[in-house]
Amino acid sequence: MKNPFGVNPQVLALALARMSESVGNSFLIVVLPLFISSEFVTGNTFGLTEVAITGIILSLFGFVNSPLQPFTGRLSDRTGRRKIFVLFGLVLIATASFSYSLAGTYWHLIGLRVLQGIAGAFIIPTTVALVNDLAEEGNRGGNMGTYNTFRLVGFGTGPIAAGGVVGAGPYTLPLVDVTITGFDAAFYFAALTASLALVLVFILIRDPDIETREVETTDSGGISVFDQSGEQLLDPVFTLGVISFFMAVGIAVFATLGDIVNTKLDQGPQMFGLQFSAFVLAQILLQAPIGRATDFYGRRVFILFGTILLVPTTLVQGIIPSTTLLWGVIPNPWLMFFARFFQGAAGAMVFAPALALAGDLAPEDRSGSTLSVLTMAFGFGVAFGPLLSGFLVELGFVVPFAFAAFLAALGVVLALTQVEEVITPQRTIPFVG
Template sequence: MRELLGVNPQVLALALARMSESVGNSFLIVVLPLFIATDFITGATFGLTEVFITGFILSIFGFVNSPLQPFTGRLSDSTGRRKVFVLFGLVLIAAASFAYSLATTYWHLVGLRVLQGIAGAFIIPTTVALVNDLATEDNRGGNMGTYNTFRLVGFGVGPVAAGGVVAAGPYSIPFGASTVTITGFDAAFYFAASTATLAFLLVLTLIRDPEIEPSEDEGSVYSAFVVFDKRGENLLDPVFALGAVSFFLAVGIAVFATLGDIVNTRLDQGPEMFGLQFAAFVLAQILLQAPIGRATDFYGRKAFIVAGTIMLVPTTLIQGLIPDLTLFSGLISDPWLMFLARFLQGVAGAMVFAPALALAGDLATKGNSGTTLSVLTMAFGFGVAFGPLLSGFLVAWGFVVPFAFAAGLAAIGVAIVLTQIDEVIVPKRAIPLLGKVT
């Protein structure tokens, strides 16, 4: 298997664990709004609308886990251990997922999402650092791409299955001489807890900490966030530059998420088509992350990041121009044109994120993978959380405005990649004209 996929077997095991956990965690994206809309959840809203509370509950995961990631990344570096942090995070995820079945008020849900956000802060940077530690400079891109592919498979499958699990309830389960009945919501929460438990068992039995020396860096937890290049070769520190590009990418992806009703009205389509369009980005990522990551091991990281950020500009902007475009009139319907734009945006994302993680891994000094890579994972998490809020605000000035703004950020990302980021390792088959090797 290692020869076939070109990745470390432990990375495959870790990828399977993250896929399992992601299936259950992404269930909640669909299940929680449905759950909040039922009579199961009541309580004071302090003047806030149900719609606002729903959005707040969903987004708080990102706003909690993102700023905590540097702390957990640095802690894993200082102890020289990764596995224990992943296991602890999975325990929190499983416990919170189960506890949703006991929740009765809005603020129970807020508290459980905060707990899951804390869990994500333990899992996300330490798993990426573990992949980096297990990889070598010759296969780091392939390992990162494969890991992200499996994780995204779980993220894509969860929402598709979640609605069916809820709709098929209640369930009657024989238990001795009696029968236990559980609601569709309880079944979904129990399933989410079980996927996190399976991930825990996979990590516990199949993953071992690589031999790394604990970091001796005595700086503050945010010492990785160096804005300017200390070497004086560029204006920006390369890790900060990669983090900025990751943030711009995530914003471009996420502005679409909160515009479902507007998109459906403009394109005269149903919610099923919107779901398909939303999933198109993930589909492209699943198909391309692994081969692109592997390709960066031969051709270098920067060429793909440059191509991806350039491609991100038109694929983001065009989403805001549909159905005003007449160029494709008669060739493809507006809903499928949106699907195509989202898919191509996913292609752009696949060319940016895994190569950026691999390049950050190349830049990480020995024993500091958690701290260094947390810059990118935190930036991406903030972008995913910030994008929906941004689009909800900017769409008041016109449908195209949030997409144009995100495309503008992507254009800034192109300039940053071209001028502030260099290769660290000499590619086996270098692509010319894309900068020197530092």
């Protein structure tokens, strides 16, 4: 099958499955805080505020799945199988999503969120490794970009619909004359989307040919920090992981500052939601074409330009509330939207090309463990960013954004000095050389 982005049909099926699962999983970003603050959840908070409990429960997914990803990725390498790991993770996701409807205490929610984190550790590195296995050097960027685009469509769609599903409850099921709450409907829907993803993977996905993949059992599969060839200081995959972590922190510092942003920009929560989703919108529009472009022009140039663009687009988010820049032409709330959008464009230039470059570097029998370095780093960054901003914002609104911009600047240095091209670009970008 030929298409403009050179996407393998199985990668497209896997992308559709991840999109379905991401819709339901991202539902919980909106639904869980509402559920926690409702009368349906009770129990001992051990002196913590409701907001703190909410932050802990939401962050658990990233903090649980991220450190487990190298282990599940390596295990899938050793067994030569990916599909069974994805199916097992989807079963856990569906089970946990349904079980939220039975939860009544904070401890129940913590336990289910941990279970979802374990499920993510089975799904995330193995699906990316599957994409890498199914792609070829000449179309790896296009496959990675398309896969990430569909996943982000699901991630961006879920929160938009979640509030409406909860608010429209309770629902009466006519055939059985049973009434369910809006929360139950949201949890059932999340379980349904995971189940749909399970069916898609079970029917449409098959493991790549494993007969030629000899796994070296003597290899520990650990993460290398320093470059063993001696050509540069840091291992290139580790470097790409660090850059991905810095990028994810810069994205996520915005997430916990909703009330402060709304107050400073004199806007409502709907505008904040639009600003938050601007990053995802840019990723949806640009990941696939940028990924495909890296197949022709190389990966490194996009990673470098992306990290450079991350610095101003991250820093300016902390400056906009106190500036009258373009006042009377573009109101500050819309300036924030455009800053988030261009930050998303920068992220699109970093993550999909970084995954493709890591795939180029990965030995044939270790794509799971290699690519898990990047997915783990991104997951840690998304979980660490909100906690970081929660502390640093006490020093001033601009401080968390300035710190994240500083990390992005370090990423520029790493991209310049520690990242090398692996494939030979088919074409040259005119203004680069």
